[in-house]
Each structure stands twice: as structure tokens, then as C-alpha cells.
Amino acid sequence: MIFNLPAPASFNLPAVIRSHGWYQMSPFGETAEHGLAYVIRLGTGKVLHFTVHAESVGLRVDTSAPLEAGEQAELSSAISWMLALEQDLQEFYLLAGAEPKLTKMVERKAGRVLRSPALFEDVIRTILTTNTLWKHTLRMCRELTMRYGEPSPDDLSQRTFPNPERLASVTIAELTELCRMGYRAPYVAELSQRVATGELDLEAYKTSPLPTPELRKQLMGIKGVGGYAAANLLMLLGRYDYVPVDSWALKVVGNEFYGGEKVTPAQVLATFEKWGKWQGLVYFFWDWSPAP
Template structure:
């Protein structure tokens, strides 16, 4: 753990479970739900700011690139330093969010010989996820049958009104607990979040999780078959085929394609086949087997990543220049201090 001018900082190695490279910007820009509160992602993918709960408190963190193969976690200087156990928990949450335990090397081998997906082998393909499955399910329900601005309003209200305030910055909040979601009155969902029919679904989901009647985190278990996970998700009120496929993707289960009112026409346009059916789309990605849904998503969203990369490179260069300037300034200060000490004690200089 390295001390800095900030309250605390630490480095994370950007390497996947199979030793494959992980590109931070390509991961942060992987999908729109990743940008919902409490996350704030720079438009060029050069940083992630969020509020995460660890050790019973909510902490502000900032994640930025530190060269090509690692990232630096930073916390604001005006925030109290988290206890050691909380720092370890925060780092574990960030590694989980970045999916650094996931092995995409087999997917990279297949993509390397596909001209349409060769670009992803330089560290793309990881879908930024939330610290908990509960958070991902709630956010996904808030994307169903509505505009993106409505999704932002609903999730924003959940965080700003129900989330735990961050240490040193009560205006920033973490994603709410299941108990907080369950205990919010119907008026909150109707008048503040304006969640419509989703309000009852969110409240009942929070109650089921808070009371222990539903364990969403167990769905991370890789031993569970895909069909079992899909069945359990579809049992949740508010989760239909689209939401199920979306949550499955965030769980690292990529066999199913997310087929909705945006993905279908987008792929038909990109492929030049305006009458292509769902089965036709699925056939086009069948060769990717357990990664079919991921290959489909990356085909649709390539421009999100590649169009931002010139700005990412410029941002990294600026960060490098700032770091170099700061280093030179520190060296100059040290030299000046040493010179003053020598002038004050000539005998020390002679010894």
C-alpha cells in the first residue's frame, strides 16, 4: 500500500485469470449500466469514481490507469484513511468489478482469427459489474421498457435518497442495501424515483433479499448450470428474458444473446440484413459457443470503445506529463531543503 499526497492509494495489476491483458478504458466503457450511480466514468474511459461500502462505512474511490498493465486506486485527501481491513475489502471489490479473476484467453484465441472481433484481443471483453448481484439486478430492472433518461432518474434516486453517505462527503452515496430498498415507502417509488410498475418489484426484491428468502449472490457459483441460473432469475418479478440475459452477462455467463429493441436493429444495420430473425442472429455467433453473447455485444459496441481511444491516449499522456512534473518538483524541493541544511550546518557538509 503506497502512501501519497492523497489519503491513501494502491496499485492493481491489470491481468486476467488466464494471463491475458486487461485494458482499463475498454472495460470501463463496456456497457451503459456501468455508468449508473454511484459510478462516474470519464467519457473517454480514463477514470472511474465510485462510492463503495467496506468495514461498515462508505468510501469514495477513484481508479485511473497507471501505465498499460496496472491501475492506481486513489482516495481523496479530505477523507479519513480507511482501516487496513477496509482497504483490503475495497481492493477486492474493485478486482471483482473489473473481473480480474475471469479467464478470457480462449475467447481471445477465437476472436483473433475473426476480422470483426480481432480488436478485442487488446484487453477488451470485460463487462464492468457491480460489487453485488443485487445491485446489478436492481439496475437491470430499471432499464426495462423505458428510456435511458428514466433509468438514470430511477437509479439516481435510489442512490441519492437511500444510499449510505460517504465518509467526508455526505453528498456522495453508495448503492443502497436491500434493507433500504425494502423499507422505502411506496411514495418514494411513485413520486421520487417515478419507477412506475417497477417500484413494487424493487421493493419486493429488496425485502426478499433482506429477509434471507432470496440469495442472489449464490448465482456467482460457477458450479451452477446456466439453465438453473436463468430459471432463478426469471422467477424474480420484473425480470423477463431480456433482463435475465443481461444479468447472465454480468454474471460471466455469455452463452445467451441480449436481444432487445436496441440490439436487434443495431445488428441488422451493421450486418446489412434488415430482415434477420433472432434465430439468424444467434446462428451468426454460434461458433463462439459459451462466449456467443459476449461476441454479439462487442460487435454492437465496438465504436463505443474505439472512438474514445484517441482521447484515452491523450489523457494518459497528460497524466504521465503531470506525474513527471510532480516528480521533478519533489526532487527540486528535496535538493533545496538539503542545500538549506548544508548552509545551516557547514560542518555537516565537510564530514
């Protein structure tokens, strides 16, 4: 089945897909034509594979199975969220356009960050990025998907990201031994239980009226989510008030702004504080390449 979606004028699909490493994590994928691929389970229980490609006007969505009207509406909403189509970045572009280190990203119409259709997935993915190498993050995510995701009927090798109910039935021992999650296994298990039982409604955070500091506090109430992870998740929620400070941030900020000296997390935060509600996005898309 094929249908179309509108997209903002300031939108670049390949830039969103490659905004960060999520596109490398199962069940995300990138097509040969620089489109987005994903495997999803709809509310009706239907599992399908879909791709999104840019057209001269808007986006073309191809699905591996026909959809009822309600299913198409649900998938359209999911894709809009994944590609941040609802975001208005004009204010950010006006500010960024005056900064040489952000000029290229403005010209490319970058600025949107790829997201999973459900925040549950993004919390799990973020937890899997902490204190490890990227290749191990990819492996853990791949193991989760292949072992516990639902297969697409048209291609059994294509699987969904496991939903909270499925992961809630997996023991910590399995997550530790089969997915080799290490200390993250209890965090993933507890989060899955809380979401599956309805104790924690992560989807409500997408439209939460809470001020960003309060929302950050709630995110940090999730075991396994510290300051770095919370800042990343806030960015995925369209809240850019915080910079995700990790070892990479300490390194690049020290090199860029402090002549290669070692810096503290407080110095990293102070460096971008002037950008206000956009500081996380400024950090995320800053051109860290050395000046010619």
C-alpha cells in the same frame, strides 16, 4: 490512502469502464484521467469514495479515508469483481482474433464488462433499463442513490447505492412517485425484501456451480427479470451463453446479417449460436458500424 492492485496483461481499464453504460449511473463515475470512481459502503459500515487508475504495471487505488487491513482486503475484492480481474479471456481472444468484426476489441484488450460490487445493484440497474429510454434509466438510478443512499463523509453529495435493507423500508408508492419507476416499483420493492430477509442470496450466484441454463432459470424467477435481463445478468456473472435480445438487437442483427429485413429473436440467437459459450460476449462487442 493509496494502494496498488495487480491486473492481467490483457487488461485495459478505460475499455472496462466504457464497456457499457453503467459508468454513467450513480454512484459510478469516470475521472478526468479515464479512471473509475465509485462510492461504497464497506462491511464495517464505513462509507468512502474511491478511484482506480491504470499505472505502468497494475492499478492504483485512491480512497477518501484510511482503511484497516480487513477493509482494504474487502475493497480490493470488490474492485477485482467490478473490473472482472479474475476472468481469463485468452480463449475468447483467440477465437475473436479471427473475426474482422472483433479485431479492434481484441487489439484494445476489451472484453471485460463493468459490474457493480454487489449483484443486488446490478439486478436493480438491469430492471431499470427495461422498456424505457436511457435518460429515464439514469434518472431512476440517480433518484434511488440520492434519496436512499448513504453519504460519503468527505463529500455529502456523493452517495452509495442503497443496500437491500434500506430499499426494503421504502414503500412502492415512494418508488413510484418519487423515483418515477412506474411498473418496476413493485419488482424493486419485492427484490429488496427478499434479499434483505435472506430469502434470496444473490451473492451466491457469483460462484454458483449450477449450469448456465439452470442459473438463468433462477434469475428469471426474480420478478421483473425476463429473457433479456437474465442474459445481461449472466454476462455480468461471466456467463456468456445467451444473447440479450431486445429491440436494438433485432435492428442491428437485421441490418448486419439479413440485408435490413426484420428478424425474429430466434434468428438473432441463431446468428451467434456458433460461438458457443462466448456468444453473448461476441454479440456485446461486435463492431456494428457499416462496412466502408
